[in-house]
Amino acid sequence: MNVPFFTSTREYANHKAAFDESVLSVMAHGGFILGKDVETFEQACAKYLGVKYALGVASGSDALVLASDVLGFRDGAEVLTPTFTFFASTSCVARLGAKPVFVDLDEETLNMNVNDAEKRLTARTKGIIPVHLFLQSADMSHVMQLAQKHGLKVLEDSAEAFGMKTQVNGEWKSAGTIGDAGVYSFFPTKTLGGYGDAGLLVTNDEELYKKFRSYRVHGSSVKYHHDYIGYNSRLDTMQAAILNVKLGYVDQAIARRAVHAKHYNERLSSLQNLRFPKIRPSNQEVYYVYNILAERRDELAEHLKNKGIGVSIYYPIPLHLQKCFSYLGHKRGDFPVAEKVCSDILALPMFPELTADEIDYVCDAIESFYL
């Protein structure tokens, strides 16, 4: 049997008529830049997430750069960011001349350790970028307390967090809608994934929204009048047409992911050679990725690949050890929790159309490896 790590082809086959109609309607009306498909998607996302303003942009990475620029995460400002995350959570501020100040992670949830963040505050700290990784939100109550106490701007990297919820002061909120701004990625593998690159910026602050909107089109709100040096980063209209179809059944897709995660848990949780991320009680999880922390991880990954099973490692190297950040002067041992997780973590196949037989095949293969 071959079990792909991810594929969109089964989804396309299941919803072919709706996708074809939506994409062909864009071809027919010929308005390829912004327009009604993008606006419909933005409004539907704002409603789904429970946030005032949503703005479609070209990718999650672009959303992070654009928001960092507007929030002033630039020119020598220090910004707290986890060392264990996707590169774009940090490159966004580094490229604008800000100094990324890395933070270790919480061993149980794999999210930012906010106590560690607090220890790294200085008079130059301007902001914080909590990242909601894999299946659950970072501890946003704690992040917001810290931000209020020290006057920090909060940019939530919710690239992986579409549909995740978390409790802040007793109230359930969508991850990404709690800080000053939040960004989402619609990279194809994501819980709400496009058929290409796409992203979203959200905020409850009208002034920020107006600035984000302007930054999306070269810093201009009236054509050829430039108030800022902005970007060209619009959500592609074709992607909006695809995402409009997918948003219609995203809750069912999330529910299928939960069924698969339960199946993996039931089959794997008694294996002594594995550990699993723990979910905080104040989080409602969404399985963008199903991770295990495995003994002899690299050998296990090889074994699974030889059996035709697609696996992935998010993330093999923490950011403080990346060559491009060597100027920050970190060395191995500086962030021990992140370094250990990088050597143990392994992501198993996870997408809504996965079958129970495929999951059993993956679990049989893991069991046989440790026998």
Ligand SMILES: Cc1ncc(COP(=O)(O)O)c(C=O)c1O
């Ligand atoms: C945590 C995190 N931040 C940022 C991004 C960047 O998003 P994109 O691939 O849409 O640029 C991703 C996804 O790839 C991500 O997982």
